[in-house]
Amino acid sequence: xxxxxxxxxxxxxxxxxxxxLVRLVKQPSVSAKGEGITECAKLVExxxxxxxxxxxxxxxxxxxxxxxxxxxxKNSSKTLLFYNHYDVQPPEPLEKWKYEPFSxxxxxxxxxxxxxxxxxxNLVSRLKAVQAFLxxxxxxxxxxxxFVDGEEEIGSPNLEPIVKxxxxxxxxxxxxxxxxxxxxxxxxxxYLGLKGVLSVELKAKGxxxxxxxxxxxxxxxxxxxxxxxxxxxxxxxxxILIEGFYEKVQPPSKEEVECLKRIxxxxxxxxxxxxxKQFLKGVSGFEALKALLFQPTCTxxxxxxxxxxxxxxxxxxxxxMVKMDFRLVPNQKPDEIFEKLVLHLKKCGFDDLEIIRxxxxxxxxxxxxxxFVGLVAKTAEKVYGERAxxxxxxxxxxxxxxxxxxxxxxxVSAGCGHPEANTHAxxxxxxxxxxxxxxKFIATLLNDFAx
Amino acid sequence: xxxxxxxxxxxxxxxxxxxxLVRLVKQPSVSAKGEGITECAKLVExxxxxxxxxxxxxxxxxxxxxxxxxxxxKNSSKTLLFYNHYDVQPPEPLEKWKYEPFSxxxxxxxxxxxxxxxxxxNLVSRLKAVQAFLxxxxxxxxxxxxFVDGEEEIGSPNLEPIVKxxxxxxxxxxxxxxxxxxxxxxxxxxYLGLKGVLSVELKAKGxxxxxxxxxxxxxxxxxxxxxxxxxxxxxxxxxILIEGFYEKVQPPSKEEVECLKRIxxxxxxxxxxxxxKQFLKGVSGFEALKALLFQPTCTxxxxxxxxxxxxxxxxxxxxxMVKMDFRLVPNQKPDEIFEKLVLHLKKCGFDDLEIIRxxxxxxxxxxxxxxFVGLVAKTAEKVYGERAxxxxxxxxxxxxxxxxxxxxxxxVSAGCGHPEANTHAxxxxxxxxxxxxxxKFIATLLNDFAx
Numbered sequence: 001x002x003x004x005x006x007x008x009x010x011x012x013x014x015x016x017x018x019x020x021l022v023r024l025v026k027q028p029s030v031s032a033k034g035e036g037i038t039e040c041a042k043l044v045e046x047x048x049x050x051x052x053x054x055x056x057x058x059x060x061x062x063x064x065x066x067x068x069x070x071x072x073x074k075n076s077s078k079t080l081l082f083y084n085h086y087d088v089q090p091p092e093p094l095e096k097w098k099y100e101p102f103s104x105x106x107x108x109x110x111x112x113x114x115x116x117x118x119x120x121x122n123l124v125s126r127l128k129a130v131q132a133f134l135x136x137x138x139x140x141x142x143x144x145x146x147f148v149d150g151e152e153e154i155g156s157p158n159l160e161p162i163v164k165x166x167x168x169x170x171x172x173x174x175x176x177x178x179x180x181x182x183x184x185x186x187x188x189x190x191y192l193g194l195k196g197v198l199s200v201e202l203k204a205k206g207x208x209x210x211x212x213x214x215x216x217x218x219x220x221x222x223x224x225x226x227x228x229x230x231x232x233x234x235x236x237x238x239x240i241l242i243e244g245f246y247e248k249v250q251p252p253s254k255e256e257v258e259c260l261k262r263i264x265x266x267x268x269x270x271x272x273x274x275x276x277k278q279f280l281k282g283v284s285g286f287e288a289l290k291a292l293l294f295q296p297t298c299t300x301x302x303x304x305x306x307x308x309x310x311x312x313x314x315x316x317x318x319x320x321m322v323k324m325d326f327r328l329v330p331n332q333k334p335d336e337i338f339e340k341l342v343l344h345l346k347k348c349g350f351d352d353l354e355i356i357r358x359x360x361x362x363x364x365x366x367x368x369x370x371x372f373v374g375l376v377a378k379t380a381e382k383v384y385g386e387r388a389x390x391x392x393x394x395x396x397x398x399x400x401x402x403x404x405x406x407x408x409x410x411x412v413s414a415g416c417g418h419p420e421a422n423t424h425a426x427x428x429x430x431x432x433x434x435x436x437x438x439x440k441f442i443a444t445l446l447n448d449f450a451x
Numbered sequence: 452x453x454x455x456x457x458x459x460x461x462x463x464x465x466x467x468x469x470x471x472l473v474r475l476v477k478q479p480s481v482s483a484k485g486e487g488i489t490e491c492a493k494l495v496e497x498x499x500x501x502x503x504x505x506x507x508x509x510x511x512x513x514x515x516x517x518x519x520x521x522x523x524x525k526n527s528s529k530t531l532l533f534y535n536h537y538d539v540q541p542p543e544p545l546e547k548w549k550y551e552p553f554s555x556x557x558x559x560x561x562x563x564x565x566x567x568x569x570x571x572x573n574l575v576s577r578l579k580a581v582q583a584f585l586x587x588x589x590x591x592x593x594x595x596x597x598f599v600d601g602e603e604e605i606g607s608p609n610l611e612p613i614v615k616x617x618x619x620x621x622x623x624x625x626x627x628x629x630x631x632x633x634x635x636x637x638x639x640x641x642y643l644g645l646k647g648v649l650s651v652e653l654k655a656k657g658x659x660x661x662x663x664x665x666x667x668x669x670x671x672x673x674x675x676x677x678x679x680x681x682x683x684x685x686x687x688x689x690x691i692l693i694e695g696f697y698e699k700v701q702p703p704s705k706e707e708v709e710c711l712k713r714i715x716x717x718x719x720x721x722x723x724x725x726x727x728k729q730f731l732k733g734v735s736g737f738e739a740l741k742a743l744l745f746q747p748t749c750t751x752x753x754x755x756x757x758x759x760x761x762x763x764x765x766x767x768x769x770x771x772m773v774k775m776d777f778r779l780v781p782n783q784k785p786d787e788i789f790e791k792l793v794l795h796l797k798k799c800g801f802d803d804l805e806i807i808r809x810x811x812x813x814x815x816x817x818x819x820x821x822x823f824v825g826l827v828a829k830t831a832e833k834v835y836g837e838r839a840x841x842x843x844x845x846x847x848x849x850x851x852x853x854x855x856x857x858x859x860x861x862x863v864s865a866g867c868g869h870p871e872a873n874t875h876a877x878x879x880x881x882x883x884x885x886x887x888x889x890x891k892f893i894a895t896l897l898n899d900f901a902x
Contacts, residue, residue, distance in 0.1 A: 031762075032761055032762035032763065032764060033760065033761050033762070089764060089766075090758065090760055092760065093661075096660070153765075154762050155763065195665070197765065199763035201763070207725035207727055208725050208726035212847070212875055213748075213750045213752060213776050213778065214646070214778065214845075214847045214848070215743070216748035216749075216750040216778060217739075217742040217743045217746045217748055217846070218721075218730040218731055218734070218739055218743055219725065219727070219731060220727070220731055221750065221751065224685060224751055226754075227681045227682055227751070228682065228686075230675075231682040235679075236679050236800075270669075273659070274659050274660065274662065274670065275658065275659035276658055276659075276670070276671070279669040280669050280670060280671055280672075291669065292668050292669055295668045297664075297667035298667075299664040299667040299765075299767050300672065300674035300675055300678070300757065300768070300771075301664060301758050301763065301764055301766050301767070301768070302757035302758040302759045302760075302764065302766075302768070303674055303677075303754045303755060303759070304754060304755060305751060305753060305754040306751065306752050306753035306774070307752050307753040307774060308753045308754070308755040308772075308774070311605075311809060312606070312650035312652070312752065312774055312810060313753070313774070314648065314650070314750075314752065314776050314848075315752050315753075316750050316752070317751070317753070320751075320754060321759075323763055323764070325763070325765050327664070327665065327667060358762060359763060394665070395667075397665070397765070422660075423663055424661070424662070424663040424764075424765065424766055425660055425662060425663070426660070
C-alpha cells in the first residue's frame with residue numbers, strides 16, 4: 001500500500017513541514033503594497049524544487065510573477081492542477097495582533113501569521129503531499145501542476161493574459177482550488193464555485209489644501225460629497241440602488257437548494273465568535289445561508305478623510321476617499337457592473353468624484369453533478385471520516401473562472417483551514433493538526449484521482 | 452501731549468520690542484502636545500513684570516495656567532481688559548517652513564515663527580503699549596488688565612471655572628479680543644463677535660472584529676450605518692436636517708446688513724489661494740460674506756473606517772467613526788444643539804451609534820451700536836488713516852462669551868496682523884511695521900478710552 005508509506009512519511013516529517021511553513025510565513029508578501037513579492041516568489045520556487053518539482057516563472061507584461069511547478073507521473077496520463085497564491089492581505093491593524101504578523105509563531109498547536117491559512121498553509125500542504133509521494137514511493141500517481149498566483153489578494157488583475165498565453169502548459173483534467181477546511185465538528189467542506197468581485201475606490205476633492213473649518217460656508221466639503229454619493233448606492237435595507245444591478249441575478253436551482261439544505265450551517269458559532277445577537281436583517285438558518293451564497297453585496301472596505309487622531313480638530317479636509325467591493329453572483333459581470341456604477345454616479349450628479357477601478361474577478365461554478373465533485377467528496381469522507389459538506393458556491397472570490405471557463409475543466413476548492421482561522425483579519429492562524437490531516441487528504445486525492 | 456511722548460518711545464524702542472517678541476516666539480508652547488507650556492507661561496509673566504504690571508497665575512483644577520496681569524491708573528476708574536493667549540498651534544508640516552518654526556527669524560521686515568501673529572505678536576504689542584505709557588508718561592490713562600489663556604488653540608476647555616472663580620478680578624468696562632489686523636489695502640479690521648462651535652464624534656460598531664468581506668450578506672456594516680446616519684444630518688444643498696437646528700437662527704439685522712455691505716470682501720484672493728473656481732453653492736460677493744458670517748454649518752473634520760492604505764482590501768470593518776463640528780450663530784446653544792443631535796439620531800433609528808461630545812464654545816456678539824465699538828473704530832481710523840472695516844461677527848470661535856456674557860462687557864477684536872500672516876499654517880509671520888503701528892493703535896485706544 002503506497003498510500004500508507006505516504007501517510008507515514010507525512011507523520012514522520014510533521015516538524016520539518018511546519019518549519020517550512022513558518023519559513024514561508026516569515027516572508028512578507030503583501031501584494032496591495034508590493035511588499036516582499038519578488039523575495040516570496042523566489043522562496044516559493046525554491047520550496048517547489050526542494051519538494052521535487054520542475055519550476056518556471058510565468059510573467060506577464062505587468063504584475064507579480066506566477067510561480068509554476070510540475071511533476072510527471074511515470075504511469076498516469078491524468079493531470080491534476082493546484083491553484084494557490086503566495087501573496088497575502090495587508091496585516092493591518094497591527095495593534096490587534098497577539099504576535100507579530102510575520103513571526104510564524106507556533107503556540108498551542110497553531111501557527112500564527114498573516115497568510116498562514118490564506119494561502120501559504122494550503123500551498124505548503126499540497127507541496128508536501130507531492131514530496132511525500134516522491135520521497136516515500138518514488139513516483140506520483142498522477143501528473144501534478146501548481147499554479148501559484150502573486151496577486152490573488154488584489155483581485156488577480158494581470159492573470160488573464162498569462163493563462164491565455166500558457167493554455168497548453170496549464171491544461172489538466174481537473175483542478176483543486178486554493179482554500180477549504182473542516183467545520184467545527186470536523187466535517188470537510190468543499191466549494192464548487194466563487195462569487196465574483198469588483199473593487200473600486202472613489203475620491204472626492206475640494207480646495208487645494210485643508211482649511212480652518214470656520215470657512216465651512218464657502219469651501220466645498222469632499223467628505224460630505226462622498227457621504228451623499230455613497231448614500232445613493234445602497235439603502236438602509238441593504239438594497240443596492242444602482243440601476244440594473246440585480247437584473248442578471250438568478251435564484252438557486254432546485255439542485256442547489258437541496259445542496260444548501262444539507263449544509264450544517266454553524267450560525268450560532270459564527271454569531272458567538274463575532275459577538276452578534278443576530279445577522280444582518282435578522283436572517284437565520286436556510287435563509288441566512290442562501291443570502292450568504294446567492295446574494296450580491298456592496299461593502300465599504302475603508303473610509304478616510306481629514307483628522308482621525310485623538311480629540312477634535314476644526315479642520316475642513318480637502319479630500320476624502322472610500323474603498324469598496326461588490327460581490328457578484330453568477331451571470332453578473334464586473335465590467336458591466338462597473339459601467340453601471342459610473343453611469344449611476346453620473347446620473348445622481350456625482351461626476352466630480354474620481355472613480356478608480358481596482359481588481360475584479362468573475363463569478364463561476366462547477367456543476368454539483370460533475371464526476372470530479374463526487375470523487376473529491378468521496379475521498380474527503382474517507383480521510384476525515386465525516387460526510388463532506390458541499391457548498392454549490394462560496395461567498396469568496398478569485399480567478400477560478402479562468403480555469404473553469406477558459407481552460408474548461410472542473411474545479412473544486414478544498415483545503416486545510418478551520419473556522420476560527422481569522423483569514424483577512426488580525427491573528428490569522430492555522431492548526432498544525434488540520435495542516436497534517438489536510439496534507440493526507442491531498443495525498444489520498446492524488447491517489448484516488450489516478451483510479 | 453502725552454500720546455506724542457508715547458509714540459516717540461515706541462519708535463525709539465522698535466528694536467528692543469522686536470527682540471522681546473523674538474524671545475517669546477523662540478519659546479515653543481504647543482497646547483495640543485503640552486510642549487513648553489510651563490516655560491512659556493513663566494516667560495509671559497516675566498515679560499509682564501518687565502513691562503511694569505503686577506502679575507498672578509490663575510490655575511484651575513486642570514488645564515494650563517492662565518497668566519493674569521494688571522496696572523492701575525492714578526486718575527481713571529475705567530478699566531480695559533485684553534484677552535490673549537500664549538499657546539500656539541502645532542508647527543507641522545515642518546517641511547513646509549522656510550525657517551525653523553521656533554526661530555523667530557527676522558527677514559525683509561517680517562518676523563517668522565509659529566505663533567508670531569497668533570497670538571504672541573498681539574500680546575507683546577499690547578504689553579509694549581502699556582510699557583510705553585509707564586516709561587514715557589509715568590502713568591496709565593486707564594486701568595489695564597491682561598488675561599492670557601494657555602489653551603485657546605485647543606478650545607479653552609478649562610476656562611469657564613477660572614473666569615467664574617475670578618469674576619471680580621476680571622471685571623472691566625470693555626475688552627479687546629486677541630486678533631485682528633489690516634487688510635491688503637491697509638484698512639484696519641474690527642470683529643464684534645464669534646461664532647460658537649460644537650465638536651462631536653460618532654462611532655458605529657458592528658461585529659467584534661473585522662471580517663472578510665465575503666461575509667457581507669450576514670454581518671452588520673458600521674461604515675454603511677455611519678454613511679446613512681450622516682446622510683440624515685445634511686442634504687446635498689448643505690441644509691442641516693436636524694429638527695429645530697435653525698429655529699433660533701436670525702438673519703442679520705438691517706444694521707448688520709449695512710455693515711456687511713461696507714466690508715471689502717477679498718474673495719478673488721481667497722479663491723486663488725485655494726484653487727477654487729467658485730465658492731460652495733456658487734455664492735459670491737455680499738451673499739458669500741453673509742453665508743460666511745451668519746450661516747451655521749456642519750463640517751466633517753475626519754472620517755475613518757477599515758483599510759485606508761494602497762490598493763484594495765476585501766475587508767468588512769467592524770467599526771467606523773466620524774469627527775465633525777457645528778459652527779453656531781448667535782442664539783444657538785451648543786448644549787441644545789447637542790441634545791437635538793442625539794434626539795435626531797434616535798428618531799432616525801441610529802441609536803446604535805455612540806455619540807461623543809468634544810469641546811464647545813458659545814456664539815457671541817457685541818452690538819454695532821455699542822459706544823465702545825464706535826470708540827475703537829474711530830481710534831483705528833485716526834491711527835491707520837483709513838476707514839475701519841467692521842465685521843459684525845467673525846467666522847471663527849473662542850471663549851469670548853465668557854467675557855461678553857458672563858462678565859457682561861463689550862468686546863471688540865482688533866490687532867496687528869495682516870492677510871498673508873499664515874496663521875495656523877507654515878511660515879506664519881508678522882510685519883514689523885504692522886506690529887509697531889498696532890502698538891501705537893493700542894496706546895491711542897488706551898488714551899481715548901479714558902476720555
